[in-house]
Amino acid sequence: MTLPTLDELNLLHANICQALGDPKRLQILYALGAQPRHVTALAEALSTPQPTISRHLRVLRHSGLVGSERQGPAVVYALVDRNIIAVMDTMRVLLRKLLDQQSDVMAP
Amino acid sequence: MTLPTLDELNLLHANICQALGDPKRLQILYALGAQPRHVTALAEALSTPQPTISRHLRVLRHSGLVGSERQGPAVVYALVDRNIIAVMDTMRVLLRKLLDQQSDVMAP
DNA sequence: CTCATGTATTCGGATGTGCGAGTACATACA
DNA sequence: TGTATGTACTCGCACATCCGAATACATGAG
Numbered sequence: 001m002t003l004p005t006l007d008e009l010n011l012l013h014a015n016i017c018q019a020l021g022d023p024k025r026l027q028i029l030y031a032l033g034a035q036p037r038h039v040t041a042l043a044e045a046l047s048t049p050q051p052t053i054s055r056h057l058r059v060l061r062h063s064g065l066v067g068s069e070r071q072g073p074a075v076v077y078a079l080v081d082r083n084i085i086a087v088m089d090t091m092r093v094l095l096r097k098l099l100d101q102q103s104d105v106m107a108p
Numbered sequence: 109m110t111l112p113t114l115d116e117l118n119l120l121h122a123n124i125c126q127a128l129g130d131p132k133r134l135q136i137l138y139a140l141g142a143q144p145r146h147v148t149a150l151a152e153a154l155s156t157p158q159p160t161i162s163r164h165l166r167v168l169r170h171s172g173l174v175g176s177e178r179q180g181p182a183v184v185y186a187l188v189d190r191n192i193i194a195v196m197d198t199m200r201v202l203l204r205k206l207l208d209q210q211s212d213v214m215a216p
Numbered sequence: 217c218t219c220a221t222g223t224a225t226t227c228g229g230a231t232g233t234g235c236g237a238g239t240a241c242a243t244a245c246a
Numbered sequence: 247t248g249t250a251t252g253t254a255c256t257c258g259c260a261c262a263t264c265c266g267a268a269t270a271c272a273t274g275a276g
Binding site: 010 | 118119121124131172188189191194200209
Binding site: 146147148158159162163165166180181182183 | 250251252253254255
């Protein structure tokens with residue numbers, strides 16, 4: 001495997017961002033950040049049909065953000081690197097600032 | 109303007125991530141991080157048609173990541189909050205780690 | 217083998233996104 | 247006002263994504 005070019009890195013970077021670009025997937029990541037879970041547990045926790053969760057997990061798996069391990073009949077998913085939670089939290093802080101700035105403009 | 113609910117915050121968060129989820133928009137953000145530019149300058153710097161740049165800028169504007177200011181006949185775009193670059197850099201570091209882990213699995 | 221549980225996939229339809237080409241709109245200046 | 251420059255939009259098409267519903271596949275227990 002050769003080193004990725006800058007363009008390839010850019011593409012991979014965009015893929016990860018795209019994987020983060022869905023509210024349900026953000027919820028899934030935060031849920032997995034709290035503790036690894038199997039698919040049905042996630043489906044119940046997020047009140048979402050199991051096939052939907054499964055599809056979102058596939059996206060997250062392909063982006064490399066989560067990994068899976070079979071435990072008996074169940075498949076347990078977990079974050080590959082917990083730092084993704086820190087990144088997401090940082091974005092949320094930034095988001096709050098952006099919202100504040102926008103309402104400042106609105107306010108007077 | 110009322111405070112956003114958790115779901116709304118999640119949605120806004122996902123919108124920002126989605127705005128980041130395109131290679132060309134990442135390039136634009138990095139370019140604007142280096143220095144504010146007007147549309148045509150961006151189009152030339154990224155070797156991309158001007159309408160394409162304009163459309164991507166609209167996405168970034170709606171997500172609140174960039175702002176625009178008219179300067180004579182040109183419209184200069186700039187990052188609203190430079191911290192977005194730090195977030196992107198952090199994600200790139202994380203991406204490198206993920207790639208390393210994957211090649212570890214590949215290499216015997 | 218058979219059944220129950222858990223997970224992944226397929227199907228169909230609605231929606232969204234990206235691009236090139238062309239064009240309309242806006243500003244500055246003569 | 248007319249022209250040049252710079253920006254944003256529309257149209258048409260290809261492609262991706264999302265979902266619910268139904269279904270196929272995999273594993274473990276009896």
